[in-house]
Amino acid sequence: MRIIFLTILAILSFSISAQTxxxxxxxxxxxxxxxxxxxxxxxxxxxxxxxxxxxxxxxxxxxxxxxxxxxxxxxxxxxxxxxxxEDVEMTIDFEEIELTTRKTIEQYFLGNYKKHKVLKVQKQFTGNLSQFRQYLENPNQTGITTNYEVEFQGITPESNELYEALFNQSGQLIQRKTIKTEANINLDF
Amino acid sequence: MRVILIIIYSALIFNLQAQDRAYHSGFAPEFTINKKISKKVSLTTKVESIHYYYSNEDRIGYLTPWNHKGIDFQFFGNYKLSPFYRISLGYQLSYNPDGKPSNRLIEQLSYSGKLGSMKLGHRVRADQTFYSSGPAKFRFRYRFSLQIPLQGSSVDVGEFFLITSDELILTAKSGGSSIENRALFQVGYKPFEKIDIQVGFDYRAEGANRIEESESLMKIALIFDL
CATH class of the missing domain: 3.10.450.360 (Nuclear Transport Factor 2; Chain: A,)
Structure with missing residues (x-):
């Protein structure tokens, strides 16, 4: 019995480690x-x-x-x-996004989801970041690109998922990824 | 934060052990396998065995072999309602030293989310236990749990983590009701992407108006999430 159990465990461990x-x-x-x-x-x-x-x-x-x-x-x-x-991300509230950009992002949500909930927003800075502090004090400085990374729950008649979307400075969608949400067995059982 | 939790937990166990009431301690290995069937459905099987090695009542004598208090076999079907909520329906078959099995039906709603780098879980559960002789037992349970990564902001392969939880259980059966609290503190390790090993202590205290019976169990859990 013990040998059978150990053999099953070894096979399971091997197949699982191969997928890591x-x-x-x-x-x-x-x-x-x-x-x-x-x-x-x-x-x-x-x-x-x-x-x-x-x-x-x-x-x-x-x-x-x-x-x-x-x-x-x-x-x-x-x-x-x-x-x-490589980049700097700053956590902000959705309401802190500049009004016209925010309206464009909201249009995306309204056009694609029956219901949505914004969970986290990060303002992302890329480009010439050597003088980033000066940029924060004077945002007119050129050479830095600003995007918004928005984590949200999107509900459609077919799905209910978490997503991470990247919007450009004017609020246009650049890319959207589904966030994998697996059950936490050790929290559930 | 982590050190404070350990100190509080140790103090709690020491304090409760020292008092005059039925007290047992032992060892509780458990083995869990979860298998995803589809995007929303998964099946979970859990086996838990409890062995007493100390009892201030005469409970050791008849607990053989291996001072066995009992073994539970659980089977759950789980349905994902949203990225955060799941419902589960389960059945538990238990064998006790008296050799008479009991049957339990379990209904559960669970939530898991993130709090900074920690994962937090809420679980509301109702269960109904039916014995071959004697009245049925009805319980309502709530558990709050946290998973805290110890290396980095998430738990990756080859890393350690902490699991801590507290559960309140209200029991009703003919002849009265009681309340139970279960505090769990475990250190976990993730050797592979889909395997967790957890070792720690589970302290359980039960009573009607005051704590009448308590037990401390050393727990070892092996979890496969396939």
Whole structure:
């Protein structure tokens, strides 16, 4: 009986490990982060006290992410493996999106879903981010592209799903991904 | 936050053990398999066995083999109502040391969402237990649970996490009603994408007007989510 159980377990473990995605994200200490990335944070967010660093390995690609708060707003800053800035995301309320952009995004929701609920909005900055702090103080600075990443629940007569959508500065949809929501067996049973 | 939780839990167990009431402690291994059938439907099977190794009442003598208190076999059908809510209907077959099985019907509504990097769950459950002799037992339960990643902002393969929950159980049967509280604290590890291993303590206290009986169980759970 014990041998049968162990054999079943070994087969299950093998077949499951063969399907494992190579995606891992974990907390790292600051001294494990490329110096360029550390310098960027110090230059652009000198007042940020608690910066949490994470390393993500996805399909062989390594990135670093800093999570911090500045002016009571959560920021997430992503760097590549050598510490070059890739993008900055700032968590905001949906109502903080500029009015005409917000109206365009709302039109998208009304046109595509019977019901929707916005769960999280991040203003995403890409482009020339070397002087990001100056940009925050003077948003007229050129060279930075602003998009909005919106996490929402969308209900149609056929489906009820969570999505992550990226809208450009004028509120036009760039892309939409379905967020996989699996049951949490250890919370349910 | 994590340290505070551990201290509170340890203090609770120590304090409750020290008092004069029926107290038992033991070991409770459990094994769960969940299989997704379609986009909205999944099936879950769970086997849980409880073994007592200490009792301040004369409960050890007849608990053989392995000081066995009982074994439960659970079968659930689950339906996803939305990204956050699921309903489940279940059946449980239990064997106790007296050799007489009991049958239980279970109805459940569960919610799971995110709170920062933590996952939180609410579960409302009703169950009805029917014994081969004696009156049926009716229970209403609510459980709040948290899964806290210990490495990073989500639980990935090869990482540890904490699971903690508290459940309130109201029981009604002919002859009276009682209330039970179950506090669970476990450390989990994810060796593969679809497997979780959890080890920890489950403290259960039951009584009508005051705690009359309690038990501390060391739990080991193996969970397959296929």
């Amino acid at each position: 995605k190579m995606e891992k994200e974990y907390r790292v200490k600051q001294d494990k982060v490329p110096e360029n990335a550390q310098k960027w944070i110090i230059q652009n967010f000198p007042e940020a006290k608690k910066v949490k660093w994470y390393q993500e390995i996805s399909n062989g690609k390594t990135t670093f992410e800093a999570k911090l708060q500045w002016n009571k707003t959560p920021y997430s800053v992503e760097f590549d493996s050598v510490g070059t800035i």
